[in-house]
Amino acid sequence: MQQIFNFLIRNKNNILFLLLFGLSLFLTIQSHSFHKSKFISSANFITGGIYKKANNIQSYFYLEEYNERLLEENNLLRNKLSNVPDTLFNDTFIDSTVYEGIYEFRTARVINNNYSKVDNYITLDKGRKDNILPESGVVTSQGIVGIIDNASKNYSRVISILNSDSKINAQLKKTNHFGSLVWNGKDPNIIQLIDVPRLAPVKKGDTIITGGKSLIFPRGIPIGNIVGFALDENGSYYTIDIKLFNDMTNIGHVYVIVNKDRKEIRELEDIDD
Amino acid sequence: MGFINPYLYLLFLIVYPFNTPQGLFMLIAFLLGLSIDTFEDSGGIHAAACVFIAYIRPIILRFSFGISYDYQTVKLSNTPYGARLSYIILMVLLHNLLLFILEMFSFSHVYLILKKTFFTSIFTILLVLISLTLFKPKRR
Known part of the structure; x- marks a missing residue:
């Protein structure tokens, strides 16, 4: 017994080191596995x-730019609205109860944004209190931003598309060939679309949009332009470089997309298990 | 390359008094790293790297300042310049290397890890040296 105590006292530094190091390694490994509720996160x-x-003060310096973006978006929406070809004709056909759709948009403000690491996260200033739940999509007026993975009462954390864990379904605008959106960790303006079949007519400058094969994003949200592409080693799939429409280094306000039917679809999918 | 993010908080671990008990120093380093991790959403990588360099700091000190460290008489402000530089470089390099290995968490990115370690370390070391010259302790 005496010897055990002596051993412990003699090696107390080594033991403390192993303990603390093990604890931090545990936290690291936990953060690398997707979708776990974490206490150590910026949404607490x-x-x-x-x-x-901090953001309350900072946001004043960007007011002008945000206003400009809002004007641009309003302009776009107004153009769409006033260019509906024949309103009389449409009125008879649009059934407003169906037209409402299953997606609901909510606004939120970005209070923390990372883009220089391999696994980047964004923090929003709204959470469960505003009915923002994990696995909701986040977009801006220009393109997609990411998916919410962790929501506390007042804040939520977004897995940015600039994250090695992020995998979003996306497709070509012209045809329906789709692939997965990933990021190789290098340039925060360029992300990659992988597993696009070789048959797809890929051309530089083509637009990529979200695919709508998940519950998270509706179909047709713009993502970016193709700037380059190459076949993978097997020669059967394209890996496409996409320049984002969104400037990920400069996001102010975002829209959170809440899928109202999600619970129902989830229940349907869970029947198998 | 993208963006370089120097970690100036290392200055705290570099100038922390050399004669504090090792256990206490490691605990403080762990808490410092953990608080940075919560804000950066990085799991526990800063905590791990901080605890690691806190653990091996005596070895680095002995390597850089030689036998005089053992008599607990060393103060960072009155050491020879070369020894001080080697101490800072070693601390920053080891910290950043472990940090980026844990951040990538795969050995298929060795090249990227080394590149990031190299560039981040250069800027961190520069910032640490500038801060040390700007905030010299007053001589009496």
Whole structure:
């Protein structure tokens, strides 16, 4: 017994080191496995609060730019609205109860944004209280941003598309050939679309949109332009480089897309298990 | 290359008094790393890297300052310049290397890890040196 105590006292530094190092490794490994509720995250009470305070001050400096973006978006929506070809004709056919759709948009403000690491996260200033739940899509007026993975009462955390865990279904605008959107961790403006079949007519400058094969994003949200593409080693799939429409280094306000039917679809899919 | 993010918080671990008990120093380093991890959403990589360099700091100190470290008389402000530089470089390099290995978490990105470690370390070391010259302790 005496010897055990002596051993412990003699090696107390090594033991403490192993303990602390093991604890931090555990947290690291946990953060690398997708979809787990984490206490150590920027969406908790303290960090979210501090980020929000800081952002309250910072956002004043960007007011002009945000206004400009809003004007641009309003312009776009107005153009769409006033160019509906024949309103009389449409009125008879649009059934407003069906037209409402299953997606609901909510606004939120970005209070923390990363883009220089391999696994980047964004923190928003709204959470469960505003009915924002994990696995909701996040977009701006220009393109997609990411998916919510963790929501506390007042804050939520978004897995940015600039994250090695992020995998989003996307397709060519012209045809229906689709693939998965991933990021190789290098340039925050260029992301990759992989597993696009060789048959697809890929051309530089073509637009990529979301595919709508998941519950998270509706179909047709713009993502970016093709700037380059190459066949993979087997020669059967394209890997496409996409320049984002969205400037991921400069996001102010975002829209969170809530799928109202999600619970129902989930229940349907879970019947198998 | 994208963006370089120097980690100036290493300055705290570099100038922390050399004669504090090792266990206490490791605990402080762990808490520092963990608080940065919560804000950066990076799991536990900063905590791991901080605890690691806190653990091996005596070895680096002995390597850089030689036998005089053992008599607990060393103060960072009155050491020879070369020794101080080697101490800082070693601390920053080891910290960043472990940090980026844990961040990537795969050995298929060795080239990217080394590149990031190299560039981030250069800027961190520069910032640390600038801060040390700007905030010199007053001589009495």
